[in-house]
Amino acid sequence: MSRPVLVSAAAQERHGGHGRLAALVGAVVLVLSGLLPWAYSFEALDGMTLPVNPSPLQVMGMVLGLLVILGLLGPRLLPARRGRLTVGWLRAARAAGLGAFVFMLLIVISIAAELGGLVNVEYGGWVALVGALLAFAGTRLVAPGPQSTLYAARTRAWLELLAIVVVMAAALVGIAYALDNDDAGLFVSFLAFAGALLATLSGLGVMAWLSAIAQRRRQVLILAAFVVAFLFPFTQDGSDANMSIATQVIIFAAAALGLNIVVGLAGLLDLGYIAFLGAGAFTAAVLSRSAFATLDWHPPFIVVVLISGLVSATLGLVIGTPTLRVSGDYLAIVTLAFGEIFRITMINLDGEAGPNLTRGSNGIPAIPDLTLGSFSFGRPHELLGIPLGRFSNYYFLLLVVIALIILVFSRLNDSRIGRGWVAIREDEKAAEAMGVNVFGLKLFAFAGGAFLAGVAGAVKAHQDVSVTPDQYVFLQSGFLLAAIVLGGMGTVLGVLVGATLLILLPEKLRFVAEYRLLLFGLTLIVMMRFRPEGLIASKRRQLEFHEDDEELAGRIDDQIQPSAALKGATA
Amino acid sequence: MTDVLQQLVNGLSLGALYALIAVGYTVVYGIVQLINFAHGEIFMVGAFGSLTVWLVLGRSSGSTSLWLLPLMLIGGVIASVGVALLTERLAYRPLRHAPRLAPLITAIGVSIFLQEFVRLFYGSIPGFPNARSALPYPQIDFVTGPALDLGGVVVQRAALFTLVALAVCAVILYVFVNRTRLGRAMQATSQDPDTSRLMGINVDRIIMVAFALGAALAAVAGLAWGLRYTNVDFRIGFIAGLKAFTAAVLGGIGNINGAVLGGLVLGVVEVLATSYIPGTFGGSAWKDVWAFVLLILVLVFRPQGLLGARVVDRA
Numbered sequence: 001m002s003r004p005v006l007v008s009a010a011a012q013e014r015h016g017g018h019g020r021l022a023a024l025v026g027a028v029v030l031v032l033s034g035l036l037p038w039a040y041s042f043e044a045l046d047g048m049t050l051p052v053n054p055s056p057l058q059v060m061g062m063v064l065g066l067l068v069i070l071g072l073l074g075p076r077l078l079p080a081r082r083g084r085l086t087v088g089w090l091r092a093a094r095a096a097g098l099g100a101f102v103f104m105l106l107i108v109i110s111i112a113a114e115l116g117g118l119v120n121v122e123y124g125g126w127v128a129l130v131g132a133l134l135a136f137a138g139t140r141l142v143a144p145g146p147q148s149t150l151y152a153a154r155t156r157a158w159l160e161l162l163a164i165v166v167v168m169a170a171a172l173v174g175i176a177y178a179l180d181n182d183d184a185g186l187f188v189s190f191l192a193f194a195g196a197l198l199a200t201l202s203g204l205g206v207m208a209w210l211s212a213i214a215q216r217r218r219q220v221l222i223l224a225a226f227v228v229a230f231l232f233p234f235t236q237d238g239s240d241a242n243m244s245i246a247t248q249v250i251i252f253a254a255a256a257l258g259l260n261i262v263v264g265l266a267g268l269l270d271l272g273y274i275a276f277l278g279a280g281a282f283t284a285a286v287l288s289r290s291a292f293a294t295l296d297w298h299p300p301f302i303v304v305v306l307i308s309g310l311v312s313a314t315l316g317l318v319i320g321t322p323t324l325r326v327s328g329d330y331l332a333i334v335t336l337a338f339g340e341i342f343r344i345t346m347i348n349l350d351g352e353a354g355p356n357l358t359r360g361s362n363g364i365p366a367i368p369d370l371t372l373g374s375f376s377f378g379r380p381h382e383l384l385g386i387p388l389g390r391f392s393n394y395y396f397l398l399l400v401v402i403a404l405i406i407l408v409f410s411r412l413n414d415s416r417i418g419r420g421w422v423a424i425r426e427d428e429k430a431a432e433a434m435g436v437n438v439f440g441l442k443l444f445a446f447a448g449g450a451f452l453a454g455v456a457g458a459v460k461a462h463q464d465v466s467v468t469p470d471q472y473v474f475l476q477s478g479f480l481l482a483a484i485v486l487g488g489m490g491t492v493l494g495v496l497v498g499a500t501l502l503i504l505l506p507e508k509l510r511f512v513a514e515y516r517l518l519l520f521g522l523t524l525i526v527m528m529r530f531r532p533e534g535l536i537a538s539k540r541r542q543l544e545f546h547e548d549d550e551e552l553a554g555r556i557d558d559q560i561q562p563s564a565a566l567k568g569a570t571a
Numbered sequence: 572m573t574d575v576l577q578q579l580v581n582g583l584s585l586g587a588l589y590a591l592i593a594v595g596y597t598v599v600y601g602i603v604q605l606i607n608f609a610h611g612e613i614f615m616v617g618a619f620g621s622l623t624v625w626l627v628l629g630r631s632s633g634s635t636s637l638w639l640l641p642l643m644l645i646g647g648v649i650a651s652v653g654v655a656l657l658t659e660r661l662a663y664r665p666l667r668h669a670p671r672l673a674p675l676i677t678a679i680g681v682s683i684f685l686q687e688f689v690r691l692f693y694g695s696i697p698g699f700p701n702a703r704s705a706l707p708y709p710q711i712d713f714v715t716g717p718a719l720d721l722g723g724v725v726v727q728r729a730a731l732f733t734l735v736a737l738a739v740c741a742v743i744l745y746v747f748v749n750r751t752r753l754g755r756a757m758q759a760t761s762q763d764p765d766t767s768r769l770m771g772i773n774v775d776r777i778i779m780v781a782f783a784l785g786a787a788l789a790a791v792a793g794l795a796w797g798l799r800y801t802n803v804d805f806r807i808g809f810i811a812g813l814k815a816f817t818a819a820v821l822g823g824i825g826n827i828n829g830a831v832l833g834g835l836v837l838g839v840v841e842v843l844a845t846s847y848i849p850g851t852f853g854g855s856a857w858k859d860v861w862a863f864v865l866l867i868l869v870l871v872f873r874p875q876g877l878l879g880a881r882v883v884d885r886a
Binding site for chain 2: 263267269271319322323325326329330332333334336337338340341344345347348353354474475478481485514515517518520521522523524525528529532544545
């Protein structure tokens with residue numbers, strides 16, 4: 001699985017100098033163009049019509065230009081020396097060049113699309129595009145240079161903590177900014193900018209350094225992430241529009257994390273996962289105080305949550321016991337069939353084709369909001385003078401649920417059970433020979449994942465107000481799977497990123513909504529072909545998917561034992 | 572008695588449809604050990620392919636004459652074989668040595684992609700109807716029309732067409748697999764790909780033949796489906812594919828005869844379950860549930876299937 005080569009190494013050797021010059025000129029042009037008007041009218045993007053008064057997007061373009069310059073001049077400013085860590089300056093410059101070009105292309109296209117035609121792009125926009133193109137083409141001619149070894153840096157504790165705080169603050173500001181704007185072009189351009197920034201940092205080696213820190217200071221990182229997530233509703237000023245999206249993201253992420261235990265950790269392809277979520281939701285609905293609930297027993301919510309989880313887990317056991325004994329492919333198709341059985345059964349339990357439990361395809365509407373003592377989740381509240389709407393209340397509850405799932409996920413991953421799963425994933429027969437209880441561990445993953453889905457489903461039922469069978473169909477399972485595959489199998493962060501992207505993109509880009517499923521399918525195919533380990537890869541998974549890539553194996557080995565890499569660099 | 576016979580005929584004709592699709596699962600599985608989830612969609616593409624031929628040739632004149640039938644069949648086969656080979660080349664082949672999870676996920680992706688592609692873009696062909704909802708399928712003279720009455724047993728013409736199509740296909744398939752060089756190369760590859768490669772068999776080509784063979788039969792099924800249910804829809808591949816897979820497992824996956832037998836048995840079981848299971852759980856609303864319960868039961872009690880050529884456990 002090689003990457004496409006645009007310019008051969010020999011050409012880079014010959015024209016490296018010209019490329020550098022061209023890229024520098026292009027980058028300087030791009031930076032200066034930020035002072036010129038880009039668009040003809042204020043209507044487009046964030047209003048880039050004034051000279052010497054750059055809009056936020058123009059500033060982003062300038063930042064990308066500066067990054068190209070920084071990457072190209074870096075080796076001059078801090079020449080490589082023996083014993084000093086290598087910084088991937090030129091790799092960063094290449095990433096920034098590519099990012100700047102994509103960014104400018106998107107900007108020009110958005111201006112044209114929003115104002116009707118390329119005529120509306122002002123001269124400054126064209127200058128910026130040419131500059132970005134020059135920077136891109138020039139950096140392609142520059143050889144990427146050595147891999148960064150920044151990850152092996154020994155840094156002081158306060159610096160590491162500061163880095164975590166900065167990253168988290170940047171994440172909060174970035175998400176709030178992206179959500180604050182309804183303009184599709186702006187959203188895409190911002191996404192391109194964020195991607196370019198991350199790619200540049202990863203070229204420099206900063207990302208590897210950050211991930212090394214994240215491993216060393218895991219508790220701090222997780223705590224910081226939750227603080228950021230907790231603070232998010234306070235940035236919304238009581239508005240429920242974005243909070244509704246945020247709760248959707250969290251429910252979706254919670255379900256995807258549960259599925260990731262099954263798919264990512266244990267390596268079992270479960271295509272009926274949404275049915276377990278549905279089973280939890282229907283259980284909670286039937287036991288709720290809705291006027292349409294069919295059972296006359298309304299236990300307190302905490303009991304309902306447990307029952308929902310247990311119902312799903314029981315279904316998991318029923319499906320898992322026969323199928324987990326045969327090979328994994330069968331599990332995939334049987335779970336697919338189970339998803340169908342679930343949907344049909346829920347439709348049929350309407351009192352006509354079967355006993356009345358779910359009211360058929362009408363489902364159970366008017367599920368009341370949760371109450372906890374005198375606290376009703378349905379009513380807006382105020383905390384420290386900042387108003388919080390209905391969705392914010394559920395958001396906090398869901399944060400607790402997702403924290404629970406993340407806790408289960410990471411504890412399991414680090415435990416004896418988790419190591420058993422790794423062994424099964426990599427070679428089932430060898431694992432069995434080593435005394436791993438293959439069937440038991442698989443069943444545990446399957447039923448455990450189902451339990452978590454049931455819990456998430458119970459909360460979802462109350463948050464959604466109504467539960468119908470068509471909310472829980474195969475395509476939703478495929479959607480969950482796409483989030484895992486896109487984000488990264490077997491990682492928490494990857495799933496969170498994948499879930500956020502998959503919910504946010506169609507929400508913000510209305511014109512994509514129609515092609516949503518088509519793009520999911522394509523995502524699955526393309527990711528499996530080019531990056532099966534996902535955007536944010538678990539190192540172990542990455543190795544499993546690229547078994548014959550020796551270079552990658554060596555690199556991962558270095559990162560796991562940084563001291564060895566440092567020795568290699570100094571020797 | 573005629574009642575039982577009637578149910579049997581209904582079951583067999585339904586099963587013939589499953590059998591035609593099931594062969595595709597089994598042939599591909601037998602050679603690359605891949606469950607091609609997207610095979611149901613290949614069947615759907617075949618149905619739309621034959622519909623396309625009629626829309627081009629027959630719609631303007633409203634013609635339903637019999638000479639259109641072979642042309643529609645060819646159109647369907649070209650569409651489904653083309654798509655199957657394309658997916659094999661672009662999506663599955665690069666993953667041949669990847670961990671088993673990868674091609675499975677790709678197959679799901681292909682399946683969703685094909686469904687959505689047809690839904691969104693079939694109507695973009697100039698003059699073609701929008702495929703977002705079900706499209707009426709042309710009814711061809713002679714193969715559809717008033718049902719035949721054979722001594723109290725009523726047989727729809729389309730059902731008879733399906734059974735005849737299965738019989739013809741089964742004979743051709745038998746001859747192809749057992750009597751031709753290519754067919755024997757296929758058998759050899761399915762038994763041991765590495766050794767066959769050493770014997771000079773082009774394994775890549777055999778895999779393409781397997782995909783094409785399955786797709787061609789699926790296209791026949793697509794045509795039969797359209798004639799039988801009088802409309803097609805971009806979603807038909809999902810349930811039909813699941814059922815056909817059940818049939819393939821029932822017969823013993825990897826075993827071509829097994830797929831045909833499994834399809835017929837599944838069809839009969841489904842029809843019998845609908846009409847003879849007493850109480851509220853009997854009606855047609857539950858028939859899919861019973862088919863899938865059968866799949867689970869087979870996996871519990873006889874994972875190698877009815878004719879079981881291959882032991883299932885290949886993790």
